[in-house]
Amino acid sequence: MLRHEEAVLATFRQLPPDKQERVLTAALAEFADQGYRAASLNRLVARAGIAKGSLYQYFPNKEGIFRHLFQFALDRVRRTLTTVKEDTLEEGFFSRLEKSLLAGVGFLREHPRIFNFYLKIQFDQNVPYREELLTTVRRHAVDYFSSLVRRAKARGELRPGVPEAAVLFLLDALFDRFLQAVAVPALDVTLGLNQAPEAIIRKRIKELVQLLREGMAA
Numbered sequence: 001m002l003r004h005e006e007a008v009l010a011t012f013r014q015l016p017p018d019k020q021e022r023v024l025t026a027a028l029a030e031f032a033d034q035g036y037r038a039a040s041l042n043r044l045v046a047r048a049g050i051a052k053g054s055l056y057q058y059f060p061n062k063e064g065i066f067r068h069l070f071q072f073a074l075d076r077v078r079r080t081l082t083t084v085k086e087d088t089l090e091e092g093f094f095s096r097l098e099k100s101l102l103a104g105v106g107f108l109r110e111h112p113r114i115f116n117f118y119l120k121i122q123f124d125q126n127v128p129y130r131e132e133l134l135t136t137v138r139r140h141a142v143d144y145f146s147s148l149v150r151r152a153k154a155r156g157e158l159r160p161g162v163p164e165a166a167v168l169f170l171l172d173a174l175f176d177r178f179l180q181a182v183a184v185p186a187l188d189v190t191l192g193l194n195q196a197p198e199a200i201i202r203k204r205i206k207e208l209v210q211l212l213r214e215g216m217a218a
Contacts, residue, residue, distance in 0.1 A: 009068065012058035023048045023058065027069050032113040036066060037126045063128050070121070070133055073114045074140065080107050081144050093152035094213045097171070100148075101205045104179050115183050138172065145171045159218045167216065174208060 012020065026047035030039045041062060045052045059065040084103045088096045108115045121127050121134060145168050152158050158167075181188035182201070188194040191204050 009059070009064075012068075015058070023050065023055075024069060024072050027065050028073070028113050028117060031066060031069060032117040032120060035120050035124050035126070036062075036128065037124075039066075041065075066128065069117070070136075073117055074136070076111065076114060077107065078140065085144070085147065089151075093148060093155075093157045094209050094217070096148055097212065098205050098209050100144075101175060101178060101209075102202070104175060105182055105201055108179055108183055112183070115179065119180070119184070141172045141175065142168050156218055158216050162216050170212075174212075178205075178208070 012023070015023075026044050029047060030044045034040070039062070041052060041055060044065075045055055048055075055065075059068060080103055081100070084096075084100050088099050091099070118137065121130060121137075124130070127133070146164075149158070149164060149167055149171075153164075177187075178193070181191060181193040182196075183194070185194045192200065193204060196204075
């Protein structure tokens, strides 16, 4: 079965980049807007402007499209965070946290459907391989924050004895919850982040990072 899936995906990867992008954009719109169970392959192919038979030449089934779309979305997020990490390499730990959060908000606003796709995975029990996908997201986030924490420790920016596992949990929870509040009005009941102007977003980020600084800085 895996060999068959790889063979089918290989056909998709041989398509011109613009056609791959068109199919994935249509798939993202369908799954992000409708969720996994309600997503319609008929609507998807209509959005993409391809025949339904062609879709099955590219992906083995609905689940295969969803899993490939997940990897596509995750790769987009990774590229953004890698850029932030490289661009802020010589900056202090807390400055890097601020810029990481700002980049997260920027990504969310530029790619709202990717974040909505993630929310569907997080909250929809019908998503196939849901626990595996969520674990992948969390591990990626922890890997990113681990690299920042390690460098901060090496530079003496964190006070001795700060428990690294707790720091990573706190950062992951803060970033995830912050972006949820920016994206979903019902999840924004304290900070006024949803549809907030950039000045308010920056102010709130500075407030939260300052609280982290007071608890962790050397």
